[in-house]
Amino acid sequence: MxxxxxxxxxxxGFLLAVLVxxxxxxxxxxxxxxxxxxxxxxxxxxxxxIIVALxxxxxxxxxxxxxxxxxxxxxxxxxxxxxxQAGVPGAAAVAIALAIGFLxxxxxxxxxxxxxxxxxxxxxATMIAFRGFARILVEDRGISDFPAWFDRLGQGGFxxxxxxxxxLFAVLAVLAYLLLQRTAFGRKVxxxxxxxxxxxxxxxxxxxxxxxxxxxxxxxxxxxxLLFAARVGAVRGDIASGFELDVITMVLLGGVSIFxxxxxxxxxxxxxxxxxxxxxxMALQNITGHxxxxxxxxxxILSVMVPIIRETGSRMLARTR
Amino acid sequence: xxxxxxxxxxxxxxxxxxxxxAQAVTADKGGAADMVLxxxxxxxxxxxxxxxxxxxxxxxxxxxxxxxxxxxxxxxSVAGQIEILTTAGSQGQDVVMLSNNAGDQIGPAAEAAQTxxxxxxxxxSPIPSGQGxxxxxxxxxxxxxxxxxxxxxxxxxxxxxxxxxxxxxxxAANQNAWIAAMEEALKDPKYAxxxxxxxxxxxxxxxxSYNRALALVDSHPNLKLIxxxxxxxxxxxxxxxxxxGLCDKVKVSGLGLPAEMVSYTMNGCAxxxxxxSFVDLGYLTYYTxxxxxxxxIKGEIGETFTAGRMxxxxxxxxxxxxxxxxxxxxxxxxxxxxxxxxxxx
Numbered sequence: 001m002x003x004x005x006x007x008x009x010x011x012x013g014f015l016l017a018v019l020v021x022x023x024x025x026x027x028x029x030x031x032x033x034x035x036x037x038x039x040x041x042x043x044x045x046x047x048x049x050i051i052v053a054l055x056x057x058x059x060x061x062x063x064x065x066x067x068x069x070x071x072x073x074x075x076x077x078x079x080x081x082x083x084x085q086a087g088v089p090g091a092a093a094v095a096i097a098l099a100i101g102f103l104x105x106x107x108x109x110x111x112x113x114x115x116x117x118x119x120x121x122x123x124x125a126t127m128i129a130f131r132g133f134a135r136i137l138v139e140d141r142g143i144s145d146f147p148a149w150f151d152r153l154g155q156g157g158f159x160x161x162x163x164x165x166x167x168l169f170a171v172l173a174v175l176a177y178l179l180l181q182r183t184a185f186g187r188k189v190x191x192x193x194x195x196x197x198x199x200x201x202x203x204x205x206x207x208x209x210x211x212x213x214x215x216x217x218x219x220x221x222x223x224x225x226l227l228f229a230a231r232v233g234a235v236r237g238d239i240a241s242g243f244e245l246d247v248i249t250m251v252l253l254g255g256v257s258i259f260x261x262x263x264x265x266x267x268x269x270x271x272x273x274x275x276x277x278x279x280x281x282m283a284l285q286n287i288t289g290h291x292x293x294x295x296x297x298x299x300x301i302l303s304v305m306v307p308i309i310r311e312t313g314s315r316m317l318a319r320t321r
Numbered sequence: 322x323x324x325x326x327x328x329x330x331x332x333x334x335x336x337x338x339x340x341x342x343a344q345a346v347t348a349d350k351g352g353a354a355d356m357v358l359x360x361x362x363x364x365x366x367x368x369x370x371x372x373x374x375x376x377x378x379x380x381x382x383x384x385x386x387x388x389x390x391x392x393x394x395x396x397x398s399v400a401g402q403i404e405i406l407t408t409a410g411s412q413g414q415d416v417v418m419l420s421n422n423a424g425d426q427i428g429p430a431a432e433a434a435q436t437x438x439x440x441x442x443x444x445x446s447p448i449p450s451g452q453g454x455x456x457x458x459x460x461x462x463x464x465x466x467x468x469x470x471x472x473x474x475x476x477x478x479x480x481x482x483x484x485x486x487x488x489x490x491x492x493a494a495n496q497n498a499w500i501a502a503m504e505e506a507l508k509d510p511k512y513a514x515x516x517x518x519x520x521x522x523x524x525x526x527x528x529x530s531y532n533r534a535l536a537l538v539d540s541h542p543n544l545k546l547i548x549x550x551x552x553x554x555x556x557x558x559x560x561x562x563x564x565x566g567l568c569d570k571v572k573v574s575g576l577g578l579p580a581e582m583v584s585y586t587m588n589g590c591a592x593x594x595x596x597x598s599f600v601d602l603g604y605l606t607y608y609t610x611x612x613x614x615x616x617x618i619k620g621e622i623g624e625t626f627t628a629g630r631m632x633x634x635x636x637x638x639x640x641x642x643x644x645x646x647x648x649x650x651x652x653x654x655x656x657x658x659x660x661x662x663x664x665x666x
Contacts, residue, residue, distance in 0.1 A: 030412075032411050032412055032413070035411070037411060037437075038411040041407050041408070041410075041411055045400075045403065045404050045407060139491075141491070141492065142424040142425050142426070142449070142492045144425040144428075144450065151429070154429075155429045155433075231429065232403065232423075232425075232426035232427070232428075232429060232430075233425065233426065233428055233429045233452075234424060234425035234426045234428065235426075236424055236426070236491070236492045237491065238399070238490075238491075238492075239399075239426075242396055242397065279404075280408070283404060283405065283408040284408060284411070284412060286389055286391055288363060288391050288392065289362075289363070289392065289393040289394040289397060289401050290363065290394055293394060293397075
């Protein structure tokens with residue numbers, strides 16, 4: 001009983017309660033909401049963003065930020081389109097696009113880790129630069145006509161009606177959970193995020209951990225960009241632009257501290273489910289994009305406010321005792 | 322079944338008080354079709370006008386279903402359109418009327434919607450590949466827009482000098498087709514002394530277009546005209562030239578809304594521009610979609626139907642897109658000092 005109460009009092013418990021509430025309200029408001037087809041659509045429409053949110057959780061807990069994820073997605077997708085159009089076989093183009101993601105991540109890591117430039121600055125610059133490269137590659141046209149097997153990865157069912165990207169998300173979510181919460185690497189990520197100086201004094205390989213995270217962020221973003229290209233069957237220079245904010249919103253809503261050191265993978269996953277089901281529910285109620293964006297903004301403010309209010313509250317309680 | 326159709330036709334003819342056309346199919350009033358009008362994004366006048374036309378047709382036809390006007394935000398246009406189209410399929414809407422801003426990226430979603438039983442009728446801007454599209458309601462023949470733009474440029478510039486194009490988004494299928502048509506028209510020896518020096522994109526956002534227009538003037542000192550085939554771009558360009566006092570040197574022309582352009586036409590910044598009626602486009606799109614949803618037409622080439630007050634239209638092959646079908650609305654009007662004030666009211 002006590003354990004149940006402490007679970008509910010935790011941020012994850014709160015998110016879970018919110019999620020259940022949203023599912024209830026949506027199911028009561030729309031007969032369509034709980035259908036398998038709609039649930040799949042709901043995930044598929046944002047599957048690329050939620051895959052990136054998994055790796056963004058590592059980045060932010062580590063006390064950093066990566067604003068370039070959406071531009072890496074765009075660059076990888078455009079590079080893929082450009083290569084396919086130039087006659088490169090699809091599988092090779094996928095490999096090269098992933099390698100580009102690796103290089104983008106390594107480029108970010110180089111300046112952040114070895115030059116000590118704040119990640120906010122470095123990734124803001126590369127957000128613009130990588131997007132620029134994407135636009136140069138495909139110029140002002142759209143590229144489509146990808147290999148059929150590639151389009152099928154994004155569009156049809158892979159296991160039954162469940163598309164490939166969703167299966168991949170499920171696998172990555174489990175791996176990300178295990179890596180962050182159950183391994184020595186995961187504990188280092190928290191420790192460095194909580195106090196970098198102490199971590200360095202205690203002999204932790206801070207630079208290596210950070211470099212790995214940024215490179216992973218690049219590769220996973222490139223993968224997400226490819227999945228997006230497969231889902232929509234075409235690329236152009238502005239593909240996936242602006243996605244970084246949605247990704248970061250989900251992670252912060254999940255209770256990950258923007259200052260690093262705190263948060264959990266299950267929090268992020270719950271926040272993903274909340275954002276997706278809320279958006280889908282509003283869309284089914286025919287609520288326009290402007291209001292949806294507004295509601296998500298309010299949600300994000302609340303997610304930052306509630307922990308602060310709770311902490312102040314418990315401190316006041318402690319004082320009165 | 323045939324009897325029913327014949328008697329309905331007769332009834333319609335009696336209601337309208339006209340003789341039934343042998344070929345043109347007329348709509349049955351009072352059907353039930355849930356329809357979604359999906360613009361590129363919310364918040365600009367032409368789309369609201371199209372919605373007015375759709376609402377007019379909705380009331381006229383006594384549709385007992387719903388007409389929903391919804392769209393994404395400008396920053397989220399591509400993903401937003403895909404999301405709304407997908408959701409419409411889940412909701413079991415009968416038709417989505419789409420002004421496509423996502424290029425071919427919306428093709429798979431349109432196809433999925435069709436599979437779910439939702440027809441996709443495009444208007445204003447089609448799906449370039451035609452994937453998942455039932456039919457495209459074209460405002461005017463894309464080729465003739467090119468000639469009209471070339472002619473306006475000729476008339477404003479006195480037949481010689483440099484001009485540039487300020488378009489919408491780089492992948493807007495309609496603008497790209499019009500610019501290509503204009504470049505084709507410019508090959509005529511009549512336009513030999515006119516030179517198209519640049520094509521830039523203002524993303525159909527006022528501020529971006531405004532800045533791009535000023536950048537054009539800076540990078541091309543001999544520029545005499547900015548041709549903008551988008552209502553957002555032409556207004557922003559005209560305002561930019563007016564604000565900077567450049568109207569004597571650089572004129573603006575293109576496709577604009579009389580209500581937004583009247584002051585610039587009267588003060589000489591944009592002496593000539595052209596457009597068709599977006600209200601009519603919404604009205605015709607609604608009629609087409611309603612008749613598709615109620616099964617009066619199938620969306621096949623050669624079918625002719627009566628679209629209320631606008632008369633008869635026929636589904637034909639789209640000359641610009643292999644394998645795709647269109648309904649051509651046409652024609653459009655060139656506005657100048659003499660007629661713009663009357664239209665702007």
